[in-house]
Amino acid sequence: MTPDEEIAALKAQVEELTRRAGVLEDIQAIRTLHFKYGYYMDKWLFPEIVDLFAEDGEMHFLNGIFKGKKGVKRMFGDGFGIAGPTYGVLSDHLHLQDIVDVAPDRMTAKGRFRVFLMMGIHESKKESTGIPGQFWEGGVYENLYVRENGVWKIKQLNYNLTWQAEYEKGWGHSAVKLLMVSPFTKTYPEDPRGPDELKPEPFRFWPETYLVPFHYSHPVTGKP
């Protein structure tokens, strides 16, 4: 090769490497964005959570879709009257098993995460809350992300709450009902804390089970 050709080849290689490093940085940015969300959830830091969303971001929770930052804010807004660390409220959200895939143009991404959480109120807490006793919860997120001005934000936070179990009973004998929250029956503004839209399908929950669809193909066979 002539020096000019060598330089042209190097430029192409460096460009491609820059893209690859960028994808790896994107993955790290997105997985930690979600983990930070998890730490905020622990302590009911709702303003910080709303700020993780894009302006047109949305939240899927139970059978409801909350649209835009306004909808997201309404959903988290005044959860049980708790904001910030509160005496006798345990709410540890363990987020793990991250699978993040970035689109070729590096402008959008998808992420799957598992959450396992312990929620409850200590018996020494005098003020009543809407949080019932102590329970375990498990679920799966399948989220969308968008990069705006170089910053990754949540485009769609899609939480699939799959099971809850009272600590005293365990998942083998848990009540066949949701704890602490209920599927939505009305939209906003009829329900002042309701979603903008109800999902067409009914909310399914333990002991019903289902597969939260994977955003990715099989890693070896490539089958969807």
Next chain:
Amino acid sequence: MTPDEEIAALKAQVEELTRRAGVLEDIQAIRTLHFKYGYYMDKWLFPEIVDLFAEDGEMHFLNGIFKGKKGVKRMFGDGFGIAGPTYGVLSDHLHLQDIVDVAPDRMTAKGRFRVFLMMGIHESKKESTGIPGQFWEGGVYENLYVRENGVWKIKQLNYNLTWQAEYEKGWGHSAVKLLMVSPFTKTYPEDPRGPDELKPEPFRFWPETYLVPFHYSHPVTGKP
């Protein structure tokens, strides 16, 4: 340096950077391969799991070694008659604490992971299964991986189940026996679901404890 020397130096640097980016991509591919395996395990998606293995891959489980895709398939094949999400079956596999090391030639790799799982049957499920009640389980994987045609596959899935505990009892008072599974006493085909080989050492289990050997040296001292 002359321009030629400059170009030669740049080429070497770009080559080395390409290798380093490749290793980082390998680590991400392998850790998500394992996490995807975990999500498949949740829902008893055994064909998808078998497809994660290399043709000559193997699975170590309890005191048995299952060889080749055929052996792996036999091991997962008809587990308790369950396949896919099933009413009243909870089987959440939390995979975490990934430590992946890629060989210098980027053709093989090793990975350590922890698993913590909750397994059980809801009391409302009418059909009987072989799954007893509700229990916790903990264990450590020390796996081998191989890259074939640019795709990372499982070469050896080595699960070290270290403890189980009935939900009602906890690990302080758990039965001194395995739940749901038993160490193998015969190989295939004498045991139609048995392993191809029995490990020479007997299966050890809580309240016995042992160290699952680390595939890596100490990160600071370098001692094995």
Next chain:
Amino acid sequence: MTPDEEIAALKAQVEELTRRAGVLEDIQAIRTLHFKYGYYMDKWLFPEIVDLFAEDGEMHFLNGIFKGKKGVKRMFGDGFGIAGPTYGVLSDHLHLQDIVDVAPDRMTAKGRFRVFLMMGIHESKKESTGIPGQFWEGGVYENLYVRENGVWKIKQLNYNLTWQAEYEKGWGHSAVKLLMVSPFTKTYPEDPRGPDELKPEPFRFWPETYLVPFHYSHPVTGKP
């Protein structure tokens, strides 16, 4: 651009890419350093843990600060007389939700991690230990790291134990006291296993709650 200018531009790009790849490698080194610490903790491998620290590293635990490798060694030194895997001692430390940030000069770094652990003694164990029954524990690490001779080491291991709960009671009815350990009242050498320094603020613990300060700004707004 002239060939010389092209080469100069490429050199700058390659240098920047080398830095970026280095940061990604640092993150991976530090998160696995912490995860390896977690696996060592499972099995009470205290000499291996002490070796993860820089010579002037320190450990924050409860209301105590242990200084230098000597202090760290004293703190872990003879914990409950257990060293290595021990019959009937379960001590699984689940480490997850890693958020690692590397300083621009790549010489120091900060890391936040969550831990969730199960600790206890099986009833079949005859020898008495100082470990009471069986319990859950949750906490958050906010650590500092330093790179010495190219090797990342722990500069400050800062564990914020936030809750414990006896297995039989759960976090809703847990005793309002620490299990297994107690806040320090005296420093070394007055307390032969005591810290070098007591923190000015008293130790806070479940059902008290508080926010372990984040080492990072909000990922979208940039607010501290």
